[in-house]
Amino acid sequence: MKVALRMRRVRFWWYMAGGAVLLAGFAAVGLYRGSVALEPADVAAVLATRLLPGDYGAADPRVETIVWSLRAPRVVVAAMVGGCLALAGAQMQGLFRNPLASPGIVGTSTGAAVGAVFALTFGLAGAFALVAPLFAVGGALLSLLIVTRIATRDGYTPVTTLLLAGVALNALLAAVNSWLIARSWEQYEAARQIAFWMMGGVADRGWLHVGMLAPGMVAGCLVAAWFARDLDLLLEGEEVAASLGVDVARAKRAVLWSAAILTGSAVAVSGVVGFVGLVVPHLVRLLLGPAHRRLLPAAFLTGAWFVVGADLLARTLAAPRELFLGVVTAFVGAPFFLYLLVRHEKEVAVSR
Amino acid sequence: MNGGVERSGRWLLRGVDLVVEPATLTSVVGPNGAGKSTLLKLLSGAWRLTEGRALLGGVDLARMPRRQAARQVAYVPQSVRPTFEFTVREFVTLGRYPHESRLFGTRSADRGWIDHCLDDSDVRSLADRRVTTLSGGELQRVLMARCLATEAEILLLDEPTSNLDLAHGLDLLGLARRLVDEGRSVVLVLHDLNGAARFADRVAVLDAGALVAEGPPTDVLTPELLLRVFHVRAVPLVGAASPVFDFEPLR
Numbered sequence: 123m124k125v126a127l128r129m130r131r132v133r134f135w136w137y138m139a140g141g142a143v144l145l146a147g148f149a150a151v152g153l154y155r156g157s158v159a160l161e162p163a164d165v166a167a168v169l170a171t172r173l174l175p176g177d178y179g180a181a182d183p184r185v186e187t188i189v190w191s192l193r194a195p196r197v198v199v200a201a202m203v204g205g206c207l208a209l210a211g212a213q214m215q216g217l218f219r220n221p222l223a224s225p226g227i228v229g230t231s232t233g234a235a236v237g238a239v240f241a242l243t244f245g246l247a248g249a250f251a252l253v254a255p256l257f258a259v260g261g262a263l264l265s266l267l268i269v270t271r272i273a274t275r276d277g278y279t280p281v282t283t284l285l286l287a288g289v290a291l292n293a294l295l296a297a298v299n300s301w302l303i304a305r306s307w308e309q310y311e312a313a314r315q316i317a318f319w320m321m322g323g324v325a326d327r328g329w330l331h332v333g334m335l336a337p338g339m340v341a342g343c344l345v346a347a348w349f350a351r352d353l354d355l356l357l358e359g360e361e362v363a364a365s366l367g368v369d370v371a372r373a374k375r376a377v378l379w380s381a382a383i384l385t386g387s388a389v390a391v392s393g394v395v396g397f398v399g400l401v402v403p404h405l406v407r408l409l410l411g412p413a414h415r416r417l418l419p420a421a422f423l424t425g426a427w428f429v430v431g432a433d434l435l436a437r438t439l440a441a442p443r444e445l446f447l448g449v450v451t452a453f454v455g456a457p458f459f460l461y462l463l464v465r466h467e468k469e470v471a472v473s474r
Numbered sequence: 475m476n477g478g479v480e481r482s483g484r485w486l487l488r489g490v491d492l493v494v495e496p497a498t499l500t501s502v503v504g505p506n507g508a509g510k511s512t513l514l515k516l517l518s519g520a521w522r523l524t525e526g527r528a529l530l531g532g533v534d535l536a537r538m539p540r541r542q543a544a545r546q547v548a549y550v551p552q553s554v555r556p557t558f559e560f561t562v563r564e565f566v567t568l569g570r571y572p573h574e575s576r577l578f579g580t581r582s583a584d585r586g587w588i589d590h591c592l593d594d595s596d597v598r599s600l601a602d603r604r605v606t607t608l609s610g611g612e613l614q615r616v617l618m619a620r621c622l623a624t625e626a627e628i629l630l631l632d633e634p635t636s637n638l639d640l641a642h643g644l645d646l647l648g649l650a651r652r653l654v655d656e657g658r659s660v661v662l663v664l665h666d667l668n669g670a671a672r673f674a675d676r677v678a679v680l681d682a683g684a685l686v687a688e689g690p691p692t693d694v695l696t697p698e699l700l701l702r703v704f705h706v707r708a709v710p711l712v713g714a715a716s717p718v719f720d721f722e723p724l725r
Contacts, residue, residue, distance in 0.1 A: 130561075219557070348576060355568055357558045362551055364520040366624065367544030367572035412558040415579065 134416045145427040152197040152434050157442055165189050199327040200433040201426040202335050204398055206388040208425025210381040211399025212417055216353035217377050218279040224400035225385040228269045229291035230262045234389035235319045236295050237261020243306040255334050259386030266382050319393035322448025324433055331391040338387025345380035349373050350414040395448045397455020398425055477526015486512045490685045499654045500661045501670035504680035510663040514630045518549035544572035548626035550617045552633050556605045562616050563601045569623030591622040610637035631662040647673045671695050671717045
């Protein structure tokens with residue numbers, strides 16, 4: 123009787139276990155592979171010394187630096203960024219009741235990048251570490267509110283309107299970014315940072331960046347978890363959700379904030395890494411169904427291993443040079459997006 | 475409820491004064507665009523009144539926490555195709571939302587109750603199907619099960635029979651009748667005037683956003699009123715227990 127539901131529940135735990143293994147595997151390879159060849163035993167010794175009580179034969183300080191100060195934070199940032207973007211994407215798809223919504227597509231990521239760039243070019247980012255994430259969250263929130271305002275009519279967001287609003291907003295924000303870059307061209311370091319933000323990547327990220335991302339990630343996840351069930355009901359339309367007991371205005375505001383905080387925090391440290399928020403929630407929904415209590419944590423975990431894996435490819439595909447992380451995710455994500463679009467068009471054609 | 479609602483500068487309903495008595499089956503009838511669905515949205519609390527108030531057990535619905543209201547009033551909209559692939563059981567469980575705890579979700583007692591609701595609307599065999607694959611009639615019965623899952627005392631059903639074949643339509647009206655006999659109140663929008671006359675205790679007639687008549691079917695459904703509101707000539711069939719009409723167009 124309850125086979126399908128129980129299957130989805132059991133499958134969820136299997137899926138989470140598999141995801142954890144993949145994440146651990148990719149992270150291990152990420153620590154081990156790189157421009158400098160290391161012995162696996164040395165990597166393990168450094169990690170054990172750092173994470174476990176006791177001394178496990180501390181390696182050469184050079185190895186220690188490479189593993190603990192260069193590669194480890196990069197892997198951690200990649201996992202956090204992937205998790206945040208995928209979670210934000212899953213929330214936005216629920217919020218807009220629209221499987222093509224995601225931070226990249228509707229301009230939330232670009233809005234966050236503009237916020238961060240703004241903080242940087244006006245020299246505010248130096249004040250303290252959380253300034254850039256705060257501005258990025260502000261930019262994300264603003265662009266999300268604009269898109270919601272433009273594309274939503276009576277609680278309904280048509281796919282085409284949302285996509286077109288996203289295209290227009292993305293173009294506008296890119297123009298703002300170019301202008302900000304042009305203003306600050308003499309400040310070489312700022313210009314370089316900005317270029318990095320627009321391409322997206324986790325190269326040279328340190329423990330400071332982990333610290334910049336962590337508060338937003340924790341806050342966003344908590345809000346997401348608290349309102350996960352409300353999203354299930356919002357999928358059925360605002361009036362139905364309200365009649366079943368959801369405080370619709372409050373739930374929508376909370377989810378909007380959560381998605382903006384997650385996107386903004388991620389973009390502030392990694393720049394615009396596209397398509398994670400689109401592809402990951404889709405795949406997870408296909409496997410586990412649309413219930414957000416399972417979808418959200420599974421999307422977070424999947425985003426984490428997906429981006430750690432993508433960063434691994436970015437580092438190794440064209441070694442010794444690196445690709446931008448955003449380029450790798452676009453290689454995977456853009457064709458998938460086109461596939462979804464074609465399928466959606468077919469469904470619309472059939473329902474007519 | 476007493477009042478009206480304005481949306482985008484147009485009054486969808488105005489000056490409507492309606493009381494839903496306990497343990498009665500009220501049928502809302504009226505031509506297209508009369509405001510029938512709007513009335514249900516107002517009664518459910520999903521929409522707020524622009525003027526006037528909707529009271530639930532003496533408390534203003536607009537001031538009541540949504541979850542508390544949802545435990546007392548359930549609403550089934552005109553069926554819309556779901557786009558997200560919940561299973562029927564998951565879909566019906568959405569109706570438990572006002573009883574769920576935020577931390578622990580549904581409990582085993584909830585699950586037993588869901589089974590009961592699935593049986594009541596005859597959709598137990600569909601429990602593992604995805605809602606996106608259901609036929610219109612199946613979906614309507616699943617919506618009914620979700621409505622029952624809330625345990626609400628007042629059920630608001632918007633055209634519940636429009637997608638059902640004759641037998642399932644009668645089954646559904648029979649279920650509504652049984653729920654009323656058990657002490658609940660049901661308000662349903664119907665296009666079938668004869669069905670309304672046969673199953674309902676009271677009939678509310680809406681026309682152009684106003685309540686033009688309300689009362690027992692025999693008093694309300696008269697040939698004069700039907701001519702005025704629906705623009706049809708109604709010929710009563712003699713010998714039936716409730717008013718039954720044969721309809722002829724005016725032209």
